[in-house]
Amino acid sequence: MTKPMDQIGWREIDAGAVITEPGNASCYHTGTWRSQKPKYDSNICIRCWRCFVMCPDAAISPNFDKNIFTWNYDYCKGCGICAYECPVDAITMEED
Amino acid sequence: MGRKVGVEVSIAAADAVGLCDVDVVAAYPITPQTHVVEHLSELCASGSLDAEFVPVESEHSAMSVCCGSAAAGARTFTATSSQGLALMAEIVFIASSMRLPIVMFLANRALSSPLSIWNDHSDTMMVRDSGWIQVFCENGQEVYDAVFHAFRVAEDARVSLPVMINVDGFNLTHVIEPIEFWTKDMTQKYLPEFKPIHRLYPDKVVTMGAFGMPEIYTEAKMAQNDALLKSFPVIKQGWNELADLTGRKYSPVEMYKTEDAETIILGMGSICETATLAVDQMRDQGKKAGLVKLRLWRPLPVDDIKKALAGAKDVLVLDRAVSFGAANAPVTSEIRAIMYHESNRPNIHNVIAGLGGRDVTPDHIIEMLEMALADKTRGYNIFGVRS
Numbered sequence: 153m154t155k156p157m158d159q160i161g162w163r164e165i166d167a168g169a170v171i172t173e174p175g176n177a178s179c180y181h182t183g184t185w186r187s188q189k190p191k192y193d194s195n196i197c198i199r200c201w202r203c204f205v206m207c208p209d210a211a212i213s214p215n216f217d218k219n220i221f222t223w224n225y226d227y228c229k230g231c232g233i234c235a236y237e238c239p240v241d242a243i244t245m246e247e248d
Numbered sequence: 249m250g251r252k253v254g255v256e257v258s259i260a261a262a263d264a265v266g267l268c269d270v271d272v273v274a275a276y277p278i279t280p281q282t283h284v285v286e287h288l289s290e291l292c293a294s295g296s297l298d299a300e301f302v303p304v305e306s307e308h309s310a311m312s313v314c315c316g317s318a319a320a321g322a323r324t325f326t327a328t329s330s331q332g333l334a335l336m337a338e339i340v341f342i343a344s345s346m347r348l349p350i351v352m353f354l355a356n357r358a359l360s361s362p363l364s365i366w367n368d369h370s371d372t373m374m375v376r377d378s379g380w381i382q383v384f385c386e387n388g389q390e391v392y393d394a395v396f397h398a399f400r401v402a403e404d405a406r407v408s409l410p411v412m413i414n415v416d417g418f419n420l421t422h423v424i425e426p427i428e429f430w431t432k433d434m435t436q437k438y439l440p441e442f443k444p445i446h447r448l449y450p451d452k453v454v455t456m457g458a459f460g461m462p463e464i465y466t467e468a469k470m471a472q473n474d475a476l477l478k479s480f481p482v483i484k485q486g487w488n489e490l491a492d493l494t495g496r497k498y499s500p501v502e503m504y505k506t507e508d509a510e511t512i513i514l515g516m517g518s519i520c521e522t523a524t525l526a527v528d529q530m531r532d533q534g535k536k537a538g539l540v541k542l543r544l545w546r547p548l549p550v551d552d553i554k555k556a557l558a559g560a561k562d563v564l565v566l567d568r569a570v571s572f573g574a575a576n577a578p579v580t581s582e583i584r585a586i587m588y589h590e591s592n593r594p595n596i597h598n599v600i601a602g603l604g605g606r607d608v609t610p611d612h613i614i615e616m617l618e619m620a621l622a623d624k625t626r627g628y629n630i631f632g633v634r635s
């Protein structure tokens with residue numbers, strides 16, 4: 153895994169700032185942008201998967217053992233799309 | 249050694265591109281670049297050049313095609329001029345920052361408005377800070393030789409940067425000159441196969457031109473500047489080996505009668521040939537005049553310039569573009585900056601001449617020099633302007 157961006161010196165950058173390792177965006181934690189945090193209520197959730205599909209940062213994943221969705225706050229940037237899209241208001245945005 | 253023929257410089261340049269076995273040519277016709285592209289399209293159509301000729305709908309597309317082509321690992325060429333360069337400018341900066349070794353023939357022409365199809369350097373100065381290697385030529389043979397050199401330097405894995413060959417519109421593009429052609433053997437000896445550092449190919453996936461956050465943009469620009477500076481020895485090596493092959497020696501800075509010169513004229517491009525005659529005339533009159541020809545504009549050969557100008561009392565810089573509202577015209581700006589900290593710095597005079605195709609003769613250059621030496625303000629002078 154490549155280093156996080158703010159630790160890369162200029163000599164380490166590939167010619168033309170080419171990215172040679174697929175998926176290195178995962179080094180960047182968009183969670184640091186967040187001012188609001190989605191709060192999930194599994195009792196209301198109807199498991200429609202809409203939040204999972206819509207999250208722009210792939211921060212939501214299913215936990216099949218527990219039959220719930222879980223949030224990865226390293227990547228959740230607090231955009232609120234999941235809360236907006238949830239048809240039964242199982243997600244609410246709270247101050248982080 | 250190849251044969252020497254009388255040929256139009258644009259046609260010779262296109263023949264050189266053909267001899268380099270270019271893979272992709274993407275260009276849009278614009279005066280005075282047209283003959284280069286026309287001749288390349290003829291070479292492709294006749295089957296004598298096995299290249300993809302992409303007749304794009306604009307210069308913006310031309311440079312975009314060139315980026316894709318070079319990224320895929322193909323030897324790539326384009327040619328443009330003035331407004332065409334202005335239209336492609338967005339992608340010109342992208343080509344260099346993505347380190348794509350494209351060769352461009354730029355027929356130097358004034359920018360509109362008023363609309364002018366004639367020669368000056370305002371087009372190339374517009375992309376001065378684009379990160380391309382920028383080379384100037386004085387005559388047809390230099391233009392022809394520059395094509396081979398450009399491909400070799402651009403594609404060298406130590407460089408991997410685009411190269412712009414500046415050719416004064418009409419003054420050079422449309423003149424017929426005796427040019428010694430290269431042979432296929434010479435070309436193959438001089439120009440190795442293009443092996444890109446990175447390329448778009450499914451065997452190894454890469455992302456080119458990705459998003460750069462504030463955390464990385466500064467480092468990316470530092471790396472880009474470093475790459476351009478480090479191209480300098482490779483450019484020189486390319487010229488040295490070209491000399492071994494052809495007997496013609498090119499340098500980043502070339503001197504003419506400067507050994508004991510008190511007054512030095514400095515210029516770029518075809519105006520240097522005119523200035524050579526002016527220097528000869530002044531020498532005949534016993535004046536200690538010399539000429540410094542700046543062949544390499546980017547990366548700027550700072551130490552060579554210092555050395556070339558060290559002994560002079562006065563230097564007259566001939567600029568062929570206006571930098572509106574600035575303290576100096578573009579070339580003068582650099583020369584003054586370079587010499588500022590030198591203990592024995594000469595007086596550096598600035599004259600802008602030959603805008604939009606206005607003819608400059610040897611007598612004019614002598615007159616400019618007299619005018620500049622008499623002007624104690626060392627201001628920002630446009631020569632020959634009617635009041």
Ligand code: SF4
Nearest residue numbers: 207228229231232234
């Ligand atoms: S707030 Fe935005 S980023 Fe966070 S989980 Fe919801 S959709 Fe994804």
Ligand code: SF4
Nearest residue numbers: 197198200201203238
């Ligand atoms: S959108 Fe709402 S109901 Fe659908 S899975 Fe996500 S939280 Fe559950």
